[in-house]
Amino acid sequence: MDYLIVGSGLFGSVFAYEAAKRGLKCLVLEKRNHVGGNIYCEQKEDINIHRYGAHIFHTSIKEVWEYINQFAEFNHYINSPIANYKGEIYNLPFNMNTFSKMWNLSKPGEAHNIIETQRLEVEGEPKNLEEQAISLVGRDIYLKLIKGYTEKQWGRDCRDLPADIIKRLPVRFCYDNNYFNDCYQGIPKGGYNQIIEKMLVGSEVLLNVDYNKPEIRSKYEKMAKRIIYTGPIDAYYHYQYGKLEYRSLKFETERFENVNMQGVAVINYTDRETPYTRTIEHKHFEFGMQPVTYVTKEYSLEWEEGQEPFYPVNNEKNLMCLNQYQHLAKSSSNVLFGGRLAEYRYYDMDKTIKSALDAVHNELA
Secondary structure (H helix, E strand, O other): OOOOEEEOOHHHHHHHHHHHOOOOOOOOOOOOOOOOHHHHHEEOOOOOEOOOOOEEEEEEEHHHHHHHHOOOOOOOOOOOOOEEOOOOOEEEEEEEHHHHHHHHHHOOOOOOOHHHHEEEEEEEOOHHHHEEEEHHHHHHHHHHHHHHHHHHHHHHOOHHOOOOHHHHOOOOOOOOOOOOOOOOOEEEEEOOOHHHHHHHHOEEEOOOOOOHHHHHHHHHOOOOOOEEEEOOOOHHHHOOOOOEEEEEEEEEEEOOOOOOOOOEEEEEOOOOOOOEEEEEEEEHHHHOOOOEEEEEEEEEOOOOEEEEEOOOOOOHHHHHHHHHHHHHHHHOOOEOOOOOOOOOOOOOOHHHHHHHHHHHHHHHH
């Protein structure tokens, strides 16, 4: 083999596709029982269920949009989630629809004045996430739409979280519920699986193979001249500097004999008492009208080994640990580390594809 690719998510699959196009032989090892990483969809009763949480493709990178469209036709889905605070419904992101409901007003200047007045509560440099959020959007929005959701997401009080987790928050003084500012957005018609399957044509793929088990690694690591590794960077080095921390997620999916349960794909539950962070009604991603529906509750968890890592905890301790692993990676000349786990970064899908294409250019040009 020319390349051993560890992981069949977007980074590994894009690299495999480009290498195969150039006549190179790739062996892809996947730890799970399916390809596609976190964009994998499970189809039930003609509904594509996003197994690992809502994935809405959006980008402002024209090159990436044209690239992904060769593998699937995308629909015109626009992400317009809502927030549920103890039964009160608010539009997201924060915009004039949100402010009109919050304060019973209609003019942008009125909303702007309220936010500016409430921001003055925080003096000097914000010392924690609570002060940072109030300094950006004021106390009313913070208490109803940020505090509870964020504390569930991170498992900590907002006053105990660093300010830089929320460096900026989208605030629009217009009536626009489109969550993303990107010029390209949509969901692939028929789900994401077709994209990965087309990318992996021409490569050999083995499922249920955990490369980081010593006996597995010793079997496969010499089978290729070069390794593309997309798993956790600390696991590659057997945690010799300690384990990097993550937040994980738990999903509970329920079937309902109903055409339409919640009227929108995603609802964020922003009060602290509701145990889950959001619910996802998957059929709305593709404008489905099936007689049944599936709704997933999403819970945020402290990550433990054996669970899927989702969000890196980018505090000082973890960044120092990451620097040590990255120093080791520089000396591993036959390995290219790429993707969210290998780089310990939260990547949107388009950034993952762009990173993979950059790696292809550097590696195969």
